[in-house]
Amino acid sequence: MDATEEGLRRGGVQKAWLSTGPESELRAVGFYLHLGWYKDGYLDDGQVVFRKTLISAEHGASADADKPRR
Numbered sequence: 001m002d003a004t005e006e007g008l009r010r011g012g013v014q015k016a017w018l019s020t021g022p023e024s025e026l027r028a029v030g031f032y033l034h035l036g037w038y039k040d041g042y043l044d045d046g047q048v049v050f051r052k053t054l055i056s057a058e059h060g061a062s063a064d065a066d067k068p069r070r
Contacts, residue, residue, distance in 0.1 A: 020050070
């Protein structure tokens with residue numbers, strides 16, 4: 001995942017999103033949360049949407065600049 005995120009950064013991607021099934025046996029939800037992604041809703045078919053800001057602080061933005069505030 002680190003290599004994928006770095007490749008996206010090098011390609012100029014500042015914010016990324018992905019989706020995964022909500023089933024607990026997949027363990028994907030916990031995996032993405034652990035890697036700094038945050039839940040940002042659901043698709044029509046029930047998949048969980050995750051988002052992450054990829055641009056680093058040294059490039060002018062915080063790594064969680066678009067993370068929802070609690």
